[in-house]
Amino acid sequence: MFDHPEFDNHERVTFVRDQASGLRAINAIHRTRSIGAGGGVRFRTYNSEQEALTDVLRLSRAMTYKLALSGLPHGGAKTVIIGDPRTEKTPELLKAFGRYVDSLEGVYTCAPDVGTTTEDMDTIGEVCRFVLGKSDQGGNTCVPTALGVFNGLRAVASHVFGSDDLTGLRVAIQGAGGVGAHLAGHLADAGAEILIADIDTAAAEDTAARTGATVVGCDEILFADADILSPNALGAVFDKESIARLKVKAICGGANNQLAGPEDGDRLRDRGITWAPDYLVNAGGAIAAAAMAGVFSDDEAHAKIDNIFATTREILARSANHKVSPDVAAAAFAQELLAKAP
Ligand SMILES: NC(=O)c1ccc[n+]([C@@H]2O[C@H](COP(=O)([O-])OP(=O)(O)OC[C@H]3O[C@@H](n4cnc5c(N)ncnc54)[C@H](O)[C@@H]3O)[C@@H](O)[C@H]2O)c1
Numbered sequence: 001m002f003d004h005p006e007f008d009n010h011e012r013v014t015f016v017r018d019q020a021s022g023l024r025a026i027n028a029i030h031r032t033r034s035i036g037a038g039g040g041v042r043f044r045t046y047n048s049e050q051e052a053l054t055d056v057l058r059l060s061r062a063m064t065y066k067l068a069l070s071g072l073p074h075g076g077a078k079t080v081i082i083g084d085p086r087t088e089k090t091p092e093l094l095k096a097f098g099r100y101v102d103s104l105e106g107v108y109t110c111a112p113d114v115g116t117t118t119e120d121m122d123t124i125g126e127v128c129r130f131v132l133g134k135s136d137q138g139g140n141t142c143v144p145t146a147l148g149v150f151n152g153l154r155a156v157a158s159h160v161f162g163s164d165d166l167t168g169l170r171v172a173i174q175g176a177g178g179v180g181a182h183l184a185g186h187l188a189d190a191g192a193e194i195l196i197a198d199i200d201t202a203a204a205e206d207t208a209a210r211t212g213a214t215v216v217g218c219d220e221i222l223f224a225d226a227d228i229l230s231p232n233a234l235g236a237v238f239d240k241e242s243i244a245r246l247k248v249k250a251i252c253g254g255a256n257n258q259l260a261g262p263e264d265g266d267r268l269r270d271r272g273i274t275w276a277p278d279y280l281v282n283a284g285g286a287i288a289a290a291a292m293a294g295v296f297s298d299d300e301a302h303a304k305i306d307n308i309f310a311t312t313r314e315i316l317a318r319s320a321n322h323k324v325s326p327d328v329a330a331a332a333f334a335q336e337l338l339a340k341a342p
Contacts, residue, residue: 006057011037011075012107013057018096024082025097026052028060029108031075033342035295036106038132038286039063039077040113041097041120043085056080059257065334066279069311071304072290073341077108085115091123098128106130111289114256132289141285142178144301145254148284148308149179150186152276153228153252155312159320160250160274161227164309167191172226172248173213175233176203179254179282183232184211197221198233223247231278236260238275243267252276252312265325276312277330283308 001007011032016025029037039060046052056078063076081097083089101110101124111132112121118140121133133141153171154164161169169192173180176198184207187194194213197220198204204215216224222231222242229248231237235257243264251258251273258278259265268275284305291301311333319329 043115152281
């Protein structure tokens with residue numbers, strides 16, 4: 001464990017097993033800060049336990065950076081529950097996980113992530129005090145997340161095109177789910193030209209009808225002739241092959257873990273494509289969730305979501321000045337902030 005390439009002095013890594021319900025989970029707490037650690041619960045299949053461990057170590061570290069860059073007082077953590085959520089997720093399994101989280105007495109607060117829903121947080125909340133994203137707390141956070149991505153995208157436009165006025169800029173959106181659809185609304189209001197794709201054709205067509213976007217095929221969206229690409233569906237969209245085919249000048253979207261590996265940040269930079277770190281621009285949901293939990297007021301949450309614009313600009317400027325990828329610049333900036341407020 002201590003020699004694992006993704007191990008970054010994580011404070012705790014716990015393998016959680018409940019034989020009766022079949023629960024197999026790994027909880028990684030990267031850092032606990034003044035009020036503990038927070039992070040989502042990802043429920044998915046993995047090819048191996050090693051792959052799950054790698055994922056949770058990377059995700060929990062990114063969570064620390066996300067929270068620090070957004071001015072939240074939590075450290076980062078993450079959980080992966082190993083299994084197919086469509087067939088293996090049961091109330092018993094979720095409650096077994098909830099009992100584990102509760103036993104940590106607030107050191108870790110969990111929230112939804114890929115493969116878990118508001119309803120799942122309600123089930124966990126039956127036995128656990130330390131859970132966000134329940135239906136009585138406002139549920140889905142895609143609205144504030146989309147606003148944060150929009151702020152990040154304006155910052156990207158001002159860095160790359162010299163103005164945050166999006167009028168006439170062509171933005172290609174992958175995914176018309178909660179985040180992608182709301183982002184399209186903001187972009188339409190700002191006068192951008194929108195291309196959108198979703199494997200759920202009806203979702204893409206609904207958004208197009210509401211925003212004037214043009215629906216394009218899922219195979220085409222990443223490689224569309226556009227100014228900015230906004231991935232709001234899957235992770236690991238940028239690897240050696242896809243990066244070689246991109247036509248855009250910049251990327252800013254809400255999907256988590258867009259880079260297949262850290263070297264892909266350099267590949268984008270080498271191609272002259274500006275990438276806004278996903279864990280920075282998609283923090284609006286985490287900020288709103290913290291406000292719902294009473295960590296700070298709604299006004300403070302709005303200010304922090306607005307501030308994604310300034311932080312994105314700062315990181316892109318540092319990336320350009322120091323000749324490193326925005327990923328590296330963002331991690332260094334987060335570490336500076338953590339050193340000031342451990
Ligand atoms: N909701 C939040 O608050 C939040 C916060 C941070 C990060 N994120 C991330 O943002 C992304 C979007 O989140 P969401 O809440 O909108 O999820 P969602 O499930 O509502 O939407 C995702 C959409 O992507 C579509 N999709 C899947 N594969 C696709 C493909 N190959 N091509 C095109 N479309 C495809 C799905 O059909 C779906 O409509 C996810 O990666 C999520 O992890 C979300």
